[in-house]
Amino acid sequence: MSRPLRLGLFVVGAAGLGMLLVAGLLDLPRFGDYPGPYGDLIARLAVPQRHMVNTVTAVVFDYRGFDTMGEELLLFAAASSTALLLRETREHDTDDLVAGVRSDAVRGLGALAAIIALVVGVDVVAHGFITPGGGFQGGVVLASAFAFLFLTIEYRAFVGLVPMVAAEPVESFGAGGYVAVGLLSFAFGFSFLQNFMGLGVPGRLSAGGSAIFVNWCSALAVCGGFLVIFGETLQENIAERYGRSRR
Amino acid sequence: MVPLQIVVILFVALGAAGVVLSRDPVRQAIVFSIYGFGLVLLFLVFQAPDVALSALVVSGIAYPLVLVSAIARVAAQRKRKGSA
Numbered sequence: 058m059s060r061p062l063r064l065g066l067f068v069v070g071a072a073g074l075g076m077l078l079v080a081g082l083l084d085l086p087r088f089g090d091y092p093g094p095y096g097d098l099i100a101r102l103a104v105p106q107r108h109m110v111n112t113v114t115a116v117v118f119d120y121r122g123f124d125t126m127g128e129e130l131l132l133f134a135a136a137s138s139t140a141l142l143l144r145e146t147r148e149h150d151t152d153d154l155v156a157g158v159r160s161d162a163v164r165g166l167g168a169l170a171a172i173i174a175l176v177v178g179v180d181v182v183a184h185g186f187i188t189p190g191g192g193f194q195g196g197v198v199l200a201s202a203f204a205f206l207f208l209t210i211e212y213r214a215f216v217g218l219v220p221m222v223a224a225e226p227v228e229s230f231g232a233g234g235y236v237a238v239g240l241l242s243f244a245f246g247f248s249f250l251q252n253f254m255g256l257g258v259p260g261r262l263s264a265g266g267s268a269i270f271v272n273w274c275s276a277l278a279v280c281g282g283f284l285v286i287f288g289e290t291l292q293e294n295i296a297e298r299y300g301r302s303r304r
Numbered sequence: 305m306v307p308l309q310i311v312v313i314l315f316v317a318l319g320a321a322g323v324v325l326s327r328d329p330v331r332q333a334i335v336f337s338i339y340g341f342g343l344v345l346l347f348l349v350f351q352a353p354d355v356a357l358s359a360l361v362v363s364g365i366a367y368p369l370v371l372v373s374a375i376a377r378v379a380a381q382r383k384r385k386g387s388a
Contacts, residue, residue, distance in 0.1 A: 113354045189353035197361040294373045298380040
């Protein structure tokens with residue numbers, strides 16, 4: 058295709074897309090316009106009904122915990138398939154490989170960032186029902202602490218400190234624990250995943266009832282899932298760069 | 305809409321253009337993480353701190369890490385094949 062023709066096609070396409078965009082933007086509801094009743098109802102009911110100040114987490118782990126279980130298992134499936142696809146390189150192939158981090162600045166800042174991420178991660182998970190955050194967000198922050206750790210120390214030390222074999226059990230324990238808490242509700246005569254504990258004091262760490270377990274289980278599942286993905290990718294990378302042929 | 309929101313929207317638009325226009329994949333991954341940070345600010349100024357938290361880590365650390373790691377692996381493989 059010649060250059061003028063391509064340019065002509067682009068101009069026609071871009072003009073059409075532009076017109077559609079402008080037409081769509083003109084018809085957009087005003088900022089903050091909210092027609093549905095559910096959000097307003099939840100915002101009013103979450104504290105008296107569920108003792109949870111952060112309504113987002115209340116919805117995710119209590120009102121519709123079953124939906125979140127699906128999301129949880131989705132991540133589990135994604136991490137497991139990554140592990141399956143990249144299973145060519147196993148832990149013992151990379152055991153004796155050394156990929157040293159030589160920059161002192163990277164070491165220092167990485168260690169600091171890892172510590173901060175770890176503390177923030179635990180804080181975000183623990184206060185899920187009080188301040189923005191919860192198991193999902195906190196789990197990702199926790200996993201990022203280990204990513205910083207990898208940047209800080211050499212690969213061998215990283216594997217020694219954070220055995221990648223442990224990532225999969227942590228992930229499975231989290232995902233399985235979520236379902237187990239749901240099943241436990243049956244033992245108290247409730248329906249699946251229904252809150253079966255005292256709801257605690259709103260605004261305190263005790264708030265949330267049995268959804269607290271759901272929260273922590275999802276943190277483990279998310280953190281483990283990300284660690285599996287990180288670990289497999291890094292393993293492939295290290296093996297390819299520093300000689301898989303020594304197998 | 306407050307001025308801060310307009311500034312952040314412009315920053316996101318610039319970042320997105322930067323990601324599309326950078327040619328080198330490694331550079332693109334790094335520009336992407338800056339663009340991702342813009343998205344985090346966008347979520348924050350539009351009052352969605354829960355989303356901002358996860359976006360911060362996913363688009364700022366996790367995604368670039370996996371991407372750069374994959375690029376490095378492919379580059380090493382290509383180099384080894386070239387020398388062999």
